[in-house]
Amino acid sequence: MRDLLDLQAQVGGLLVQVAAPARRALAREIATALRRSQVQRIAQQRNPDGRPFAPRKPQLRDKKGRIRRAMFARLRTARYLRQQAGADGAVIEFASRVLRVARVHQYGLRDRVRRDGPEVDYAERQLLGFTEADERLVLDLVLAHLVP
Template sequence: MADALKELADWAQPLLHKLQPQQRRAAMREVAQYLQRSQVQRIASQRNPDGTPYAPRRPRAQLVAKSGAIRKQMFMGLRKLRNLPRRATADLASVGINPRVAYVARVHHLGLRDRVDRSDPTSPEVQYPRRELLGFTDTDLQAVEDILLQHLMDG
């Protein structure tokens, strides 16, 4: 995937420099907006960038709702747009994770060990399975190419 991303950057860079800075900024803004939506949808569908499903949650009593059904959606707070801020300039488009939720996202993204309740020192440590929260799919790369080509043809 990193190779495909590098190829896309190498392909797009000389073409984008033919555009005016405000046109490049508009293109990057559209790319960042697309990537932000794409990441939110992928996290909501609980899939890694390669298409594999997230490792399932382990059952816990606190996750059982009043009706007895387990709440299955992970990362509901992380999927909010304020927690996945986008940034666009004439030279870059990025989607990141808000620093307030970055610790939890990092633990899950990398599959690290952490306490279940960080405020309780007696809380057990758990090895969390790796769940890739941010990443590019092949569809994302194709969509970015399409967005950039559209801006090149318009500009």
């Protein structure tokens, strides 16, 4: 979180002098690039600090070694992971229908497996977060936008 505030302080001073339509276009470009990097990181099943996601718990009824599908395959689609951009900033967030599932995994909370199922403690898997590469990406986009 501290890195994000430092990044905002660095970039904020530069963007004050840019007109609102140009800031909106830059925010859209940043949101698209960040969303793409978040999707790639979730597909690789990595936390922002580089650690792999906690593995799934073993299923009793499944065959040994069988993986049904990749974790969070649908959450990382454009339908559920949305981006918004305006002159004041860019936002990447999960749609309201899957926000609860994303929050449970982001913070490692307790939730029900099914509506009538048992409650389970989920491992923390940080779906959204800034990496050092993301910070460099934002700075590079801002500088490329400011310097023709």
